[in-house]
Amino acid sequence: MAEVLRLPVPYVDEPTDAEADEPRTDYSGNGVDESRPAVPSAEDGPDDGNNDILEGKVLVDQAAPRRQEFRTRLLAGRGARRRPIIAPWLRDREEAKTTVRWAVDYGTHIAGFHAVRIPLYAATLAARSPRGLWRLVAGTWRWTCDAEALPLRLNAVDGNDADTYLRLLRERDNRVRWRRLLASGGLLGAGLAASAVAAAGGVAQGAALAALVGVLGWIGSPADKPLMGPAVVSTSAPKLTSEIIVRALGALGIGEINKALGKGGAGITFPAPITRDGPGWRADVDLPYGVTVTDIMDRRERLASGLRRPLGCVWPEPAHDQHAGRLVLWVGDQDMNQVKPPAWPLAKSGTADLFKAIPFGTDQRGRTITLTLMYANALIAAMPGMGKTFALRILALAAALDALAELRTFELKGSGDLSALEKVAHHYGSGQDDETIAACLASLREVRKDLERRAQTLRKLPKDVCPENKVTPQLAAKKSLGLRPLVFIVDECQNLFAHPTYGAEAAELCTAIIKLGRAFGVILLLATQRPDKDSLPTGVSANVGIRFCLRVMGQVENDMVLGTSAYRNGLRATTFGLRDKGIGYLVGDADDPQIGRSYYIDNLTADRICERARALRKAAGTLTGYAAGEDSAPDDAGVSLIDDVAAVIGSDEEKIWSETVVKRLAELRPGLYAGWTPGQLADALKPYGVATRQVWGQDEDGKGANRRGIVREDIQEAAREATGTP
Numbered sequence: 001m002a003e004v005l006r007l008p009v010p011y012v013d014e015p016t017d018a019e020a021d022e023p024r025t026d027y028s029g030n031g032v033d034e035s036r037p038a039v040p041s042a043e044d045g046p047d048d049g050n051n052d053i054l055e056g057k058v059l060v061d062q063a064a065p066r067r068q069e070f071r072t073r074l075l076a077g078r079g080a081r082r083r084p085i086i087a088p089w090l091r092d093r094e095e096a097k098t099t100v101r102w103a104v105d106y107g108t109h110i111a112g113f114h115a116v117r118i119p120l121y122a123a124t125l126a127a128r129s130p131r132g133l134w135r136l137v138a139g140t141w142r143w144t145c146d147a148e149a150l151p152l153r154l155n156a157v158d159g160n161d162a163d164t165y166l167r168l169l170r171e172r173d174n175r176v177r178w179r180r181l182l183a184s185g186g187l188l189g190a191g192l193a194a195s196a197v198a199a200a201g202g203v204a205q206g207a208a209l210a211a212l213v214g215v216l217g218w219i220g221s222p223a224d225k226p227l228m229g230p231a232v233v234s235t236s237a238p239k240l241t242s243e244i245i246v247r248a249l250g251a252l253g254i255g256e257i258n259k260a261l262g263k264g265g266a267g268i269t270f271p272a273p274i275t276r277d278g279p280g281w282r283a284d285v286d287l288p289y290g291v292t293v294t295d296i297m298d299r300r301e302r303l304a305s306g307l308r309r310p311l312g313c314v315w316p317e318p319a320h321d322q323h324a325g326r327l328v329l330w331v332g333d334q335d336m337n338q339v340k341p342p343a344w345p346l347a348k349s350g351t352a353d354l355f356k357a358i359p360f361g362t363d364q365r366g367r368t369i370t371l372t373l374m375y376a377n378a379l380i381a382a383m384p385g386m387g388k389t390f391a392l393r394i395l396a397l398a399a400a401l402d403a404l405a406e407l408r409t410f411e412l413k414g415s416g417d418l419s420a421l422e423k424v425a426h427h428y429g430s431g432q433d434d435e436t437i438a439a440c441l442a443s444l445r446e447v448r449k450d451l452e453r454r455a456q457t458l459r460k461l462p463k464d465v466c467p468e469n470k471v472t473p474q475l476a477a478k479k480s481l482g483l484r485p486l487v488f489i490v491d492e493c494q495n496l497f498a499h500p501t502y503g504a505e506a507a508e509l510c511t512a513i514i515k516l517g518r519a520f521g522v523i524l525l526l527a528t529q530r531p532d533k534d535s536l537p538t539g540v541s542a543n544v545g546i547r548f549c550l551r552v553m554g555q556v557e558n559d560m561v562l563g564t565s566a567y568r569n570g571l572r573a574t575t576f577g578l579r580d581k582g583i584g585y586l587v588g589d590a591d592d593p594q595i596g597r598s599y600y601i602d603n604l605t606a607d608r609i610c611e612r613a614r615a616l617r618k619a620a621g622t623l624t625g626y627a628a629g630e631d632s633a634p635d636d637a638g639v640s641l642i643d644d645v646a647a648v649i650g651s652d653e654e655k656i657w658s659e660t661v662v663k664r665l666a667e668l669r670p671g672l673y674a675g676w677t678p679g680q681l682a683d684a685l686k687p688y689g690v691a692t693r694q695v696w697g698q699d700e701d702g703k704g705a706n707r708r709g710i711v712r713e714d715i716q717e718a719a720r721e722a723t724g725t726p
């Protein structure tokens, strides 16, 4: 009996018309697979003697129609990536201006360089002109006499080849005849031109002689000594070609790539031409099946070596709207960290509007990156010394230049990195000490309380004035409503969140502010050098909108800042080097993640900007609090809720109702606790691990009842934990 051949389903293709009449073979090489169901195909046709081979074949692919319909071809283009009509560098004003400025500057330099050397060039040409004259005369003579064919004729003589000699001689006579005629004509023309020049005199004669000397000098110039040296020594990057990219990819040690590049492999394809894109080259690459862009990003350093470019020039990225194997490789002419950062557009003049995009930095291609802070919060994280404070400073300065915005700035390192903002901030603190951290917490409490007021104000407004229940530029501008943007800035926020006494409450407050504050015009800007779960509450890291991650050490920190799976999706701030200061991944503002470098503003420049911002605020009447010299410290600066609760519980009270506690707290600090409800107290105590429960107590009339309250021992325990006393 003939062997029954069943092909594994996925390997069977519909035969072409030419193949249809031939017995089909197992191209997969996988042979018989009895385990798979054999579905007979109509295409197998009548019994032609090969049925034993065809049995069990399943056709899974449709045969491509010979000629695609016009409509089909048209529709096929729907998913195609459209190349921009206008080159990207021309669409970005700043980039176009930079390019044109560079071109003009470059042209001017070259013109100037050669202009000052004109006398030298003239002298050189004059010195070379006799040699040129000799070359001209000798060359013309040789041409006229057909000297180039002389060796052939001599050869024929040496070989006693009379026939060839005579043929060559005839050939020579023919040539020489018309060449002599031309040469005589040329000579006559030269003679006439010379007499015309002699007769002309003056400027024309001088110009003609100079031109003659110039031409003769040029003819007399040795090939290895050009008259003009280069005005610029080119250090520009070599052109990026598909060959270089394929070579570099082949050197990454990825098996699938090597297979594709090997004999019989499918190779590597480029879905779009390699083009100039800003100050560098952009290549779109389709990696071999099974290779992902993250595989390449993992080996960025090796890729840079393969491309023979510095690491800071090589930026492989996923094409976010394409398949996982579509690589967008951008290779800059210059290392990103060597490029001189452009000046911050608002450094010398201008104001900001937090409802609109503010300039934050530039991307690898030198294009401006903007951020819109309103309705968002931002988190900046990095290893120490990588530029987190500089990045935060840009956002803080932009907020300062919006005269409407109220700034509360706490720099919890104590270095004075944000000291320029003292001039404009409503609340300001600098230091790692408990007092500064307590002041920060108190300010947060105030903001948390203010959120409720803002919410109420918005709720009361008529729908036509406030249709979306959120602060709009028009509402923010109405002073009476008290809805001006409030920007709360905390640098080195790990010192706040990891504080043994205040950390838990600060985490709760920040989480609440981040969740609720957006619509009410409250913006939280945080920077930390320790993005881990102990120093950055998950409620904060999970809800913050804008994230800028400079160099971090590992995947955990990376994902904590940029979001879960960021590392797996190729956003790896771990690939930045020590020299990549100020460079990071930015997510949350644009549709796609961006790599950017924040603008560089040092403390001195920040000072000048804040002077301007202060003047703006004075003019607008919005200079308040610390900056205005008012005692703006919140009532509860340095105050601990646990200490206060402990203070209002009598030593003979084992258990006490919450309603009694809030009443006593309001008496103790009316500015802080007035209006507190038992529920609010329960929420505020939660971060300290104190739970309220049903406790027995008596009211003023001595009537006993079971109500929600506090056990004194719980408070004492929390106080001991907070101070670290056993």
Ligand SMILES: Nc1ncnc2c1ncn2[C@@H]1O[C@H](COP(=O)(O)OP(=O)(O)OP(=O)(O)O)[C@@H](O)[C@H]1O
Binding pocket: 341, 382, 383, 384, 385, 386, 387, 388, 389, 390, 391, 413, 529, 581, 582, 583, 597, 598, 599, 600
């Ligand atoms: N955008 C930038 N361009 C160029 N250099 C920068 C940029 N940002 C920061 N730097 C450089 O990096 C150095 C460190 O910056 P910064 O003080 O912001 O670091 P940091 O991450 O806040 O450090 P730390 O955690 O120790 O406070 C700066 O002194 C500056 O020289």
